[in-house]
Amino acid sequence: MADAEEWRLVLKLLKEQAFGVLGTNHKGSAYASLVAFAATADVRFIYFATTRATRKYLNLAADDQVALLVDNRADQALALYEAAAVTAYGTATEIAAAEHAEVLQSYLARHPQLKTFVSAPTTAIFRIKVESYHLVQRFQNVTEFRMNRCAG
Amino acid sequence: MRWLIPFADVSRATVKNLGGKALMLARLQQEGFLVPAGYCLPVSVYHEFLVETGLDAFIAMELQRKDFREMRWEELWDVSLRIRNHFLTRTWPKAMKEKLLKDLSEGPANWSSVAVRSTAPGEDSASQSFAGLHESRVMLQGAEAILEAIRIVWASLWSDGALLYRHELGLDPGKSGMAVIIQEMIIGDVSGILFTRAPQDGSVMMAEAVWGLNQALVDGSIEPDRWQFSRATGTVTEKHEVVHTVALRPTTHGTELSPLGEAQRGRSPFDTVFCQELFQAGCQLEASLGQALDIEWTSSNKSLHILQARPITTSLQSKDGDERPWYLSLHRSLDNLEALRMELEQQVLPGMDHDAEKMSAVELSQLSNRKLAEEYLNRRGILDKWLSIYKDKCIPMAHGLRLFGEFYNDLIKPEDPHEFINLLHSDDLLAVQRNRQLHEMAELLRKDHRLLQQLKDGCELSEGSNLKGMLEVFNHEYSGINWVLHQDLDLTSWLVKLAEQDGDDKNEGLKQADREHAFFAQVPEAESGMAGRILAVAKASYLLRDNDNLYLGKVRAGVSAAEQEIRKRIDSGASEGLDKILPETTEKKVFSRYESQRESVESPENWQLARQLVGQPAGPGVNSGPARVLNNASVLTDFKAGEVLVCDAIEPNMTFLAPLAAAIIERRGGMLVHGAIIAREYGIPCVTGIPEATKVIKSGDQLTVDGYLGIVTIDRGDG
Numbered sequence: 001m002a003d004a005e006e007w008r009l010v011l012k013l014l015k016e017q018a019f020g021v022l023g024t025n026h027k028g029s030a031y032a033s034l035v036a037f038a039a040t041a042d043v044r045f046i047y048f049a050t051t052r053a054t055r056k057y058l059n060l061a062a063d064d065q066v067a068l069l070v071d072n073r074a075d076q077a078l079a080l081y082e083a084a085a086v087t088a089y090g091t092a093t094e095i096a097a098a099e100h101a102e103v104l105q106s107y108l109a110r111h112p113q114l115k116t117f118v119s120a121p122t123t124a125i126f127r128i129k130v131e132s133y134h135l136v137q138r139f140q141n142v143t144e145f146r147m148n149r150c151a152g
Numbered sequence: 153m154r155w156l157i158p159f160a161d162v163s164r165a166t167v168k169n170l171g172g173k174a175l176m177l178a179r180l181q182q183e184g185f186l187v188p189a190g191y192c193l194p195v196s197v198y199h200e201f202l203v204e205t206g207l208d209a210f211i212a213m214e215l216q217r218k219d220f221r222e223m224r225w226e227e228l229w230d231v232s233l234r235i236r237n238h239f240l241t242r243t244w245p246k247a248m249k250e251k252l253l254k255d256l257s258e259g260p261a262n263w264s265s266v267a268v269r270s271t272a273p274g275e276d277s278a279s280q281s282f283a284g285l286h287e288s289r290v291m292l293q294g295a296e297a298i299l300e301a302i303r304i305v306w307a308s309l310w311s312d313g314a315l316l317y318r319h320e321l322g323l324d325p326g327k328s329g330m331a332v333i334i335q336e337m338i339i340g341d342v343s344g345i346l347f348t349r350a351p352q353d354g355s356v357m358m359a360e361a362v363w364g365l366n367q368a369l370v371d372g373s374i375e376p377d378r379w380q381f382s383r384a385t386g387t388v389t390e391k392h393e394v395v396h397t398v399a400l401r402p403t404t405h406g407t408e409l410s411p412l413g414e415a416q417r418g419r420s421p422f423d424t425v426f427c428q429e430l431f432q433a434g435c436q437l438e439a440s441l442g443q444a445l446d447i448e449w450t451s452s453n454k455s456l457h458i459l460q461a462r463p464i465t466t467s468l469q470s471k472d473g474d475e476r477p478w479y480l481s482l483h484r485s486l487d488n489l490e491a492l493r494m495e496l497e498q499q500v501l502p503g504m505d506h507d508a509e510k511m512s513a514v515e516l517s518q519l520s521n522r523k524l525a526e527e528y529l530n531r532r533g534i535l536d537k538w539l540s541i542y543k544d545k546c547i548p549m550a551h552g553l554r555l556f557g558e559f560y561n562d563l564i565k566p567e568d569p570h571e572f573i574n575l576l577h578s579d580d581l582l583a584v585q586r587n588r589q590l591h592e593m594a595e596l597l598r599k600d601h602r603l604l605q606q607l608k609d610g611c612e613l614s615e616g617s618n619l620k621g622m623l624e625v626f627n628h629e630y631s632g633i634n635w636v637l638h639q640d641l642d643l644t645s646w647l648v649k650l651a652e653q654d655g656d657d658k659n660e661g662l663k664q665a666d667r668e669h670a671f672f673a674q675v676p677e678a679e680s681g682m683a684g685r686i687l688a689v690a691k692a693s694y695l696l697r698d699n700d701n702l703y704l705g706k707v708r709a710g711v712s713a714a715e716q717e718i719r720k721r722i723d724s725g726a727s728e729g730l731d732k733i734l735p736e737t738t739e740k741k742v743f744s745r746y747e748s749q750r751e752s753v754e755s756p757e758n759w760q761l762a763r764q765l766v767g768q769p770a771g772p773g774v775n776s777g778p779a780r781v782l783n784n785a786s787v788l789t790d791f792k793a794g795e796v797l798v799c800d801a802i803e804p805n806m807t808f809l810a811p812l813a814a815a816i817i818e819r820r821g822g823m824l825v826h827g828a829i830i831a832r833e834y835g836i837p838c839v840t841g842i843p844e845a846t847k848v849i850k851s852g853d854q855l856t857v858d859g860y861l862g863i864v865t866i867d868r869g870d871g
Contacts, residue, residue, distance in 0.1 A: 051858060052865065053856040053865035054764070054865065055826045112209065113206065113209040113210045116861075121857045121860060122860050122861060122863075123861070
């Protein structure tokens with residue numbers, strides 16, 4: 001699988017894009033937020049940060065199921081077939097303060113300008129354990145990648 | 153390819169990458185004028201540094217954080233300080249550093265001392281001048297010191313003054329860049345400036361001179377002699393001479409003002425022969441460059457060196473509302489600030505206090521209408537006088553803080569560019585002292601259950617009682633409180649309220665001595681004297697920043713009392729001769745940038761609800777509580793402990809509320825506004841600079857205030 005063109009596109013999107021749309025559950029309703037993310041090299045985990053007073057933080061405390069959409073759209077009708085979007089599905093867990101330093105090193109390598117934000121005592125860092133990726137390309141082609149079946 | 157371009161190789165074609173100042177100096181050198189040897193570091197290197205260090209993203213974030221038009225000067229300074237600190241705390245990318253060190257080793261690193269100056273493209277032309285808005289560093293030795301200075305000069309592209317000026321010119325700060333001149337330092341015996349066409353009289357040249365180095369003249373710490381001579385003949389037409397006692401001289405760690413020796417003390421740095429030389433040089437330079445010039449020069453061993461030449465700016469000289477000169481006046485030297493401090497402490501504040509005392513001694517109710525009108529107008533005049541002095545003296549003194557802030561950040565390179573404020577904490581803040589007195593009285597009341605109950609039942613305090621005596625003293629000392637309320641504050645009921653609330657005075661008294669000790673341990677020995685002086689000025693500045701407003705508040709209280717008496721008579725119909733005497737607005741604005749340019753924010757429609765607002769983190773900590781919006785003085789007394797104070801600005805006279813607040817939100821922005829100072833003193837989370845705060849937040853809204861990040865979250869429920 002590691003050689004497939006589609007998988008390479010997933011890796012490229014996660015590597016090149018800085019922001020994604022995070023979907024959470026707000027008391028049974030969908031809730032979406034833009035977040036700055038960083039994926040681990042093997043893309044099994046994705047990190048993002050939020051302050052604890054936000055609605056998405058409260059949503060995550062109540063339900064850890066999330067979706068994160070990452071895309072490269074150009075917002076032009078003609079570019080529709082060129083756009084690709086990958087959605088990660090999984091569970092998000094707040095990481096303990098003891099782990100912050102290690103995680104922040106790679107997160108800040110991706111988003112150095114967010115240093116003050118992620119270093120504040122009021123900011124929580126979340127790790128999404130990715131269960132599957134859905135890749136959409138050429139408008140309607142959808143490919144699913146199940147991470148529990150992925151060997152490496 | 154080398155990065156450093158020697159003056160000899162600079163051509164007009166490279167002006168976009170080097171800036172007009174570099175081009176001018178190179179051209180003068182190429183035409184045979186005596187210009188100190190120098191190199192230029194092009195703008196492309198600045199841009200490479202930004203990209204390599206990721207600074208470009210940080211700067212973009214800072215600039216987009218808030219609409220520029222909504223920023224007050226204090227917020228601009230904060231933006232500029234944060235950007236400056238990003239430059240200082242970034243390490244040089246390895247490859248860039250190696251390349252620069254190699255270039256420097258072939259010239260500047262071997263000079264006995266070096267000056268590093270700005271040369272931003274588009275910086276100096278006939279229609280605009282950034283003179284004084286960007287930084288220079290002089291008397292540097294060795295490559296490392298030059299590398300450090302380059303970052304500081306680059307950072308000064310983002311000085312508050314430069315940001316404001318670019319905005320006024322319609323230039324996009326995000327698209328600007330900075331080249332640097334690295335020049336051999338000439339230690340002049342006499343230095344000065346020369347306008348080949350005097351600003352006020354185009355028929356004469358005008359020169360100014362001081363003994364020693366030029367920086368003292370440029371920053372205003374030494375008053376120069378001024379001579380004018382006819383452009384046609386060179387004949388001296390006017391002399392303005394001062395008594396010279398000091399000169400700026402080089403030291404091992406920079407420069408300092410030192411007393412003049414016997415031969416120079418009291419003598420003018422000018423003489424007729426030297427003036428002729430200046431006149432001739434001015435004529436030749438003007439002929440060579442084809443335009444009138446503003447020149448900085450120094451004379452060493454009888455040789456005249458041209459340090460800088462720029463076209464004389466014409467378009468901004470008499471433009472109404474041009475605040476650049478005022479901005480420039482805020483950059484005071486240490487000596488200047490020390491003198492200003494003396495003046496404020498010994499003359500200005502006692503003067504305000506004296507006038508306020510005189511006002512409070514007048515029994516307004518006994519005056520006839522005519523006398524009351526006279527008294528009111530007289531008080532308005534006195535207030536206007538003090539407001540004007542406030543702008544000219546008190547606001548510039550506040551910039552003692554910036555002097556220390558930059559010194560501290562240059563030396564310590566802290567992660568938090570506002571860390572230096574921790575060293576300025578003072579128990580001498582009048583607001584803190586006043587709050588302490590209030591709490592002492594409340595504590596007394598809290599322990600006396602019977603008296604507390606009597607007061608709650610509406611009984612008066614008995615004459616001669618301890619508390620009554622304390623209240624009288626308090627009322628006399630801090631009469632300014634009433635100005636805020638526009639009515640007599642019933643201090644007794646306020647005390648009852650305080651006594652019934654949390655008795656915890658949150659001012660814990662920080663370990664100031666330890667912080668100072670840690671700071672001085674990092675100051676090189678040669679600079680410790682200077683560091684002590686700068687810290688002393690900054691502490692005075694911090695203290696005066698709050699206290700001057702309290703004194704001004706006392707004067708305002710006097711005006712307000714007369715105003716209230718007039719209103720009372722108008723309301724009762726006994727106002728003959730008093731109609732139309734009250735102005736529609738009570739006070740003119742001191743300075744437009746002192747306020748936000750967008751003062752009024754429309755109330756949004758009721759289907760539009762703010763859920764989260766971003767301002768400036770001005771006091772660390774996080775806390776939640778119901779909002780108490782102070783958009784009307786009468787609600788002040790409704791304020792309860794544990795509420796989040798939301799206001800236009802914490803007037804210094806209102807700071808007695810602060811210790812009871814769960815958090816503070818101010819519309820006005822800045823780390824150095826009074827609310828922020830008081831919040832830090834009491835360890836209360838504080839967010840400033842949210843212009844719409846008092847409109848979109850309603851009293852009772854449940855708020856969470858994140859003073860680390862400057863975020864206010866409003867819990868709207870799911871409605």
